[in-house]
Amino acid sequence: MTQIKTDLLVIGAGSGGLSVAAGAVQMGADVTLLEGGKMGGDCLNYGCVPSKALLAAGHAAHAMQAGGKLGVNPVDPTVDYAAAKDYVAGVIGTIAPHDSQERFEALGVRVIRAYGSFVGPKQVQAGEYSITARRIVIATGSSPLVPPIPGLDGVPYLTNETLFDLRERPDHLLIVGGGPIGMEMAQAHSRLGCKVTVIEGLKALGGDDPEMAALVLDRLRGEGIEIAENAMVEQVRGKAGAITVTAKDGREFKGSHLLMAVGRRANIDKLDLDKAGIASTAAGITVDARLRSNTNRHVYAIGDVAGGLQFTHVAGYQAGLIIRQAVLGLPAKQSTAHIPWATYTDPELAQVGLTETQAREKFGGQVEVVRFDYAENDRATAINQREGLIKVMVARGRPVGVSIAGHQAGELIALWSMAIANNMKMSQIAAMVAPYPTIAEINKRAAGAYFSPRLFDNPMVKRVVGLVQRWLP
CATH class of the missing domain: 3.50.50.60 (FAD/NAD(P)-binding domain)
Known part of the structure; x- marks a missing residue:
C-alpha cells in the first residue's frame, strides 16, 4: 500500500472537484484528486454538454421548417440521427482536454484514477493508495434516480x-x-x-x-x-x-x-461515510453554510452531493468558497439568493431569486411585479422571436427575483444574478445602456417599466415640470 500525505484531497473530478483542484494547486497547495470514472464528470460526459449539443442539432433541423414568415420556404430536413450523435461526441471530445488527467497533472495535481472510500476521519483508501489529508472535499456528484416502478x-x-x-x-x-x-x-x-x-x-x-x-x-x-x-x-x-x-x-x-x-441521487454509496463520522441523508451529505460536514470538520462537500441546488454553475461557485476556506484559511458562507438556473428549450426558461409567489409570500404588499413583453423589443420582432415575457419582483427598490421565458432567457438572467448578488437598485439597471437593437434591451426596458408610473403617472412630477418650464429661459 502506497502512503500519501496531502494538504487537500478532492474526491470526484466533475465540475466542482476540478475547479477546487485547479485553484488550490495553482495557489501552492499539495493536491490529490481521485476519480474512478470519467474525467469531467456528469456535466461533460452525460449532462450539460451533450444535451445542449443535441438541442443544437434539433434547432438546426427545426430552422429548416420555420422560415416561412421570413420568406424562406420550409423544407423537411433529412435527419441522420447517428450523425447528430457523432456531433455530440465531437463536442465532448473538443472540451475534454480541458478536464483531462494530463492537464491537471501538468498543473501539479496528483491524479489517481480510482474510487475512494473512507477508512478514518482524515484517511481515504483508493486502489493501492492510502491517503491522509489535512482537508477533504467530496465532489462525487449525482446519478440518475430510477424509482422502483413495478415492471x-x-x-x-x-x-x-x-x-x-x-x-x-x-x-x-x-x-x-x-x-x-x-x-x-x-x-x-x-x-x-x-x-x-x-x-x-x-x-x-x-x-x-x-x-x-x-x-x-x-x-x-x-x-x-x-x-x-x-x-x-x-x-x-x-x-x-x-x-x-x-x-x-x-x-x-x-x-x-x-x-x-x-431526478438525481447523490453519489455516496461507495464512500463508507460512517467510517469517517460523516452524516448524510437521502439527499446527500449534510453540511453547514460553509459547506463543511456537520459531523467532521475536516471534510467539505460541494455540488450535487451536498444536497442543494443541482447545477454545474453551483458547484463552480461553491468551489470558490472551498478554496477561500481550505486553502486560504478565510471565512466564507454560501448564499443561494443570486443563483440562476435555466432550461434550454426553445423558448428558454430562466429564474433567479424569488418567483412571484415566493416574493409575495415573503414581502407581502411591499413587492411590486414589473412585466415586459418580448413583443415590445425591436430585435425580438426582427428575428421573429416575439413570444416571451420577463417578470421582475421588486421590493424596496431592489430586484429580489426575476423570471424570464423567451429567446436567450439563459443569457438575460445573468445580469439579474449580478444585481441580486451586489444588492443593486433598479435605478442602476435602468442606467445600463445596451446596443440597439439587442435582446439585452429587454432587461433595461423591464427596469424602465418599474419607473414609468413613478415618472409619467405622478401628478407631483407634472407640477414640478410645469414650474421648471416656466422658470427656464
Whole structure:
C-alpha cells in the first residue's frame, strides 16, 4: 500500500472537484484528486454538454421548417440521427482536454484514477493508495434516480448516462419526468424526427413560475410533443421497441423507447461515510453554510452531493468558497439568493431569486411585479422571436427575483444574478445602456417599466415640470 500525505484531497473530478483542484494547486497547495470514472464528470460526459449539443442539432433541423414568415420556404430536413450523435461526441471530445488527467497533472495535481472510500476521519483508501489529508472535499456528484416502478426492471430503458450512446433514432420516445432534462430531451428528439410523449406525475416544469412555464409548454405542445401531467406511473411493461407505461389513473402510453428523467441521487454509496463520522441523508451529505460536514470538520462537500441546488454553475461557485476556506484559511458562507438556473428549450426558461409567489409570500404588499413583453423589443420582432415575457419582483427598490421565458432567457438572467448578488437598485439597471437593437434591451426596458408610473403617472412630477418650464429661459 502506497502512503500519501496531502494538504487537500478532492474526491470526484466533475465540475466542482476540478475547479477546487485547479485553484488550490495553482495557489501552492499539495493536491490529490481521485476519480474512478470519467474525467469531467456528469456535466461533460452525460449532462450539460451533450444535451445542449443535441438541442443544437434539433434547432438546426427545426430552422429548416420555420422560415416561412421570413420568406424562406420550409423544407423537411433529412435527419441522420447517428450523425447528430457523432456531433455530440465531437463536442465532448473538443472540451475534454480541458478536464483531462494530463492537464491537471501538468498543473501539479496528483491524479489517481480510482474510487475512494473512507477508512478514518482524515484517511481515504483508493486502489493501492492510502491517503491522509489535512482537508477533504467530496465532489462525487449525482446519478440518475430510477424509482422502483413495478415492471421497470424487466424493460429496457435509457437514462441521461446511456441516451447519448443510442445510435438508432427512436420511433416514439416515452419520457418519464417533465423537469428540465425531460423537456429538453423531448424537444431535441421531436425536432430530430421522433414522436415524443412526456409523462409527468405532477406539473411539467413544476419548479418554475407557472406562468412562465406555460409559455414554454405551449410551444412544445404546438410542435407536436404530447405532455401528460398528473400521470403518476404505476407500471411499465413490454420489450425493446414496444413499451407501455401505465399511470395510476388508468392512462396508457405506448412507445418504442423509454427515457427515465425523474431526478438525481447523490453519489455516496461507495464512500463508507460512517467510517469517517460523516452524516448524510437521502439527499446527500449534510453540511453547514460553509459547506463543511456537520459531523467532521475536516471534510467539505460541494455540488450535487451536498444536497442543494443541482447545477454545474453551483458547484463552480461553491468551489470558490472551498478554496477561500481550505486553502486560504478565510471565512466564507454560501448564499443561494443570486443563483440562476435555466432550461434550454426553445423558448428558454430562466429564474433567479424569488418567483412571484415566493416574493409575495415573503414581502407581502411591499413587492411590486414589473412585466415586459418580448413583443415590445425591436430585435425580438426582427428575428421573429416575439413570444416571451420577463417578470421582475421588486421590493424596496431592489430586484429580489426575476423570471424570464423567451429567446436567450439563459443569457438575460445573468445580469439579474449580478444585481441580486451586489444588492443593486433598479435605478442602476435602468442606467445600463445596451446596443440597439439587442435582446439585452429587454432587461433595461423591464427596469424602465418599474419607473414609468413613478415618472409619467405622478401628478407631483407634472407640477414640478410645469414650474421648471416656466422658470427656464
